[in-house]
Amino acid sequence: MFQMDYEKIKPLFFKLDPEYAHHLVTAMLQTGEAVPQLFNRWVEKNFVDDERLHQTIFGRNFLNPVGLAAGFDKDAQMIRSMTAMGFGYTEVGTVTPKPQPGNPAPRLWRHVKEESLQNAMGFNNRGSLYMERKLKKRFPYVTPIGVNIGKNKATAERDALKDYEHGIRVFRNLCDYLVINISSPNTPGLRDLQNEKFIEALFGMAKALTDKPILLKIAPDMENEQAVALCSKAVESGADGIIATNTSIDYSLVAQPKEVGGISGKAIREKSFELFDAVASELFGKTVLISVGGIDSGYEAYRRIRAGASLVQVFTGLVYKGPELAGTINRTLLKLLEKEGFSHISEAIGADRR
Ligand SMILES: Cc1cc2nc3c(=O)[nH]c(=O)nc-3n(C[C@H](O)[C@H](O)[C@H](O)COP(=O)(O)O)c2cc1C
Numbered sequence: 001m002f003q004m005d006y007e008k009i010k011p012l013f014f015k016l017d018p019e020y021a022h023h024l025v026t027a028m029l030q031t032g033e034a035v036p037q038l039f040n041r042w043v044e045k046n047f048v049d050d051e052r053l054h055q056t057i058f059g060r061n062f063l064n065p066v067g068l069a070a071g072f073d074k075d076a077q078m079i080r081s082m083t084a085m086g087f088g089y090t091e092v093g094t095v096t097p098k099p100q101p102g103n104p105a106p107r108l109w110r111h112v113k114e115e116s117l118q119n120a121m122g123f124n125n126r127g128s129l130y131m132e133r134k135l136k137k138r139f140p141y142v143t144p145i146g147v148n149i150g151k152n153k154a155t156a157e158r159d160a161l162k163d164y165e166h167g168i169r170v171f172r173n174l175c176d177y178l179v180i181n182i183s184s185p186n187t188p189g190l191r192d193l194q195n196e197k198f199i200e201a202l203f204g205m206a207k208a209l210t211d212k213p214i215l216l217k218i219a220p221d222m223e224n225e226q227a228v229a230l231c232s233k234a235v236e237s238g239a240d241g242i243i244a245t246n247t248s249i250d251y252s253l254v255a256q257p258k259e260v261g262g263i264s265g266k267a268i269r270e271k272s273f274e275l276f277d278a279v280a281s282e283l284f285g286k287t288v289l290i291s292v293g294g295i296d297s298g299y300e301a302y303r304r305i306r307a308g309a310s311l312v313q314v315f316t317g318l319v320y321k322g323p324e325l326a327g328t329i330n331r332t333l334l335k336l337l338e339k340e341g342f343s344h345i346s347e348a349i350g351a352d353r354r
Contacts, residue, residue, distance in 0.1 A: 006322030018108040018117070029081035039084055046086030046323075048330035052337055052344050053088075057288055057310055058213040058240070060144045060176045064088035065333070065345060066301065066326045069292050069313035070148035070179065070217070074125045076134040083143050086326035091313065092131065093148030094181045097166040099127035100152055103186060103260075111254045111267065115296070115320045118254070119247065120261030122186040123150050128170045135174045144176035148217065150184065157189050160198075165205055172210040180206070183219035183246035185262040191219055196233045203237035213240035213288075220245035220271050220293060224278035231279050241288035243313070244276040248293075265316030269294025273304065280308030284350045296321050298332020305333075308350040 013021050032038050053064040067089040068082050076092040083090075102124025109118045125131075135145070149167030151160045168178060180202060182193040193202075199216070206214050216234045218227060231242045247262025254267050272293025280289055288311070291304035296317030304312050317325050333345070342348045 006324070010320075010322070014110065014112065017106070018110055019105060022108070026078060029078045032084065033078065033080045039080070042081075042084035046084060046327040048086060048327055048334070050330075050334055052334060053330060055310065055345065058144070058177050062088050062144055062311065064326075064330045065305065065309075065311045066329050067091060067146075067290075067311055067313045068326075069315040070094055070146075070181065071119075071121070072315055072318070074123075076131045076138075076145075076147075079135075079138055079141065079145060085323050086330065087143065088326075088330075089144040089146065089176070089311070091146035091148050091179060092135075093125070093179070094123050094150040094184065095125050095128055095131045095147065095167065095171075096123050096150050096152045097128050097155075097163050098152050099125065099130065100154075107261065109258055109261075110319075111256065111263070111265070114254050114265065114267045115316070116254055116263055116265030116267040117316045117319065118258050118261045118263050120186050120258070122153065123184065128167060132170055132174065135171070139174060141176075145174075146177045146179055146215075147171040147175040148179040148181050150181045151187065151190065153187055157192065160193055161201060161205060164202060165209065168206055168209050168212075168214070172212045175212065177213040177215055177240070178206075178210075179215045179217050179243060181217050181246070183217050185219070185221075185247060185249045186260075191221075194219065194222070194230060196230060199230060199234050199239075200237045203234060203239055207238040215239060215241035215243055215288070215290070217243040217246055218275075218279075220248045220268060220275050221250060222275065224275060227275050227279055228282045231283055235283060235287045239287065241290060242279055242283065243290040243292060244279055245272045245293045248272075264293070265320065266294050266296065269300065273307070276304065276309070277307050280350070280353065284308035284353045295329075296325065298329045298336060301329045302333055302336045302348070305345065305348050306350070306352040308353055310349055
């Protein structure tokens with residue numbers, strides 16, 4: 001797969017149902033992991049390991065700042081492949097306490113003209129026990145792993161805290177950071193938890209359970225002031241970082257939207273950047289900021305870094321730009337650092353804030 005020209009195979013891929021295409025990619029990656037020669041070739045081709053991109057964050061060495069966003073590897077089935085694809089770190093999940101099937105299909109669509117996706121997956125995953133077993137097999141990890149945790153659909157909102165507590169207990173010693181996901185649009189009522197009272201209770205509970213860094217992932221569909229207030233409350237309550245953003249329910253962003261789910265990719269780029277930038281204007285220097293949403297090039301990643309992101313993540317860009325994206329982003333980042341006279345990424349992080 002990695003030796004092929006992605007632009008050539010993309011039209012064939014795009015003839016397939018998007019969810020089926022994802023299963024196919026998963027199967028191909030798992031096969032690749034099992035063949036050491038192939039695996040090593042992928043690593044050599046895609047993994048950029050340059051001191052100028054190394055950072056110590058959460059006490060862990062991040063060899064490059066480009067991570068895989070949550071939702072691609074929901075059950076931690078391909079974390080080794082992600083290193084081979086050049087990712088400096090991987091966020092698995094969203095995982096819920098119990099397995100659940102998610103929403104009925106079809107639930108994933110492409111908006112090809114806009115280089116975007118729309119998904120209403122609904123946290124389909126095999127549950128925490130399955131992921132725990134998968135992670136234990138790979139522990140300790142080559143590159144940092146984040147575990148993104150959520151609540152089961154069947155769990156009432158008033159019991160949501162218990163689901164997050166479960167996730168923290170199971171994964172606190174099996175990851176480098178945890179993410180609280182209350183920003184998916186596909187679990188009814190979940191985004192209602194994006195309120196200061198819940199955030200305070202959540203981080204109060206979480207910090208009593210573990211010293212592991214715990215981050216909050218937010219939706220882009222908020223007023224800037226609301227997002228800033230929410231994230232500030234999270235940090236005050238003990239959050240170690242913010243991930244902005246999840247998918248958007250602003251259906252005006254694409255020409256032919258479905259009536260359900262969240263939009264990702266190029267269509268949300270500006271919205272996602274704007275919200276990230278607002279949060280960074282208040283929290284840069286006070287917490288770790290991760291930017292995600294519509295990043296598909298080194299230039300866009302660099303814009304987020306200059307705005308205050310220590311790390312970035314991609315998902316939809318992989319579908320449109322192909323499996324070499326992380327490597328391409330990292331190589332471009334190195335060129336941009338050089339061009340701007342920076343000797344290390346840390347000098348570029350937040351350069352636009354100073
Ligand atoms: C098919 C699909 C499934 C996703 N599932 C999750 C998920 O389970 N948990 C989560 O926090 N984000 C999930 N996301 C959101 C991504 O992690 C990311 O925040 C969003 O897609 C914006 O980034 P992008 O424009 O690079 O795709 C999902 C996105 C897509 C496209």
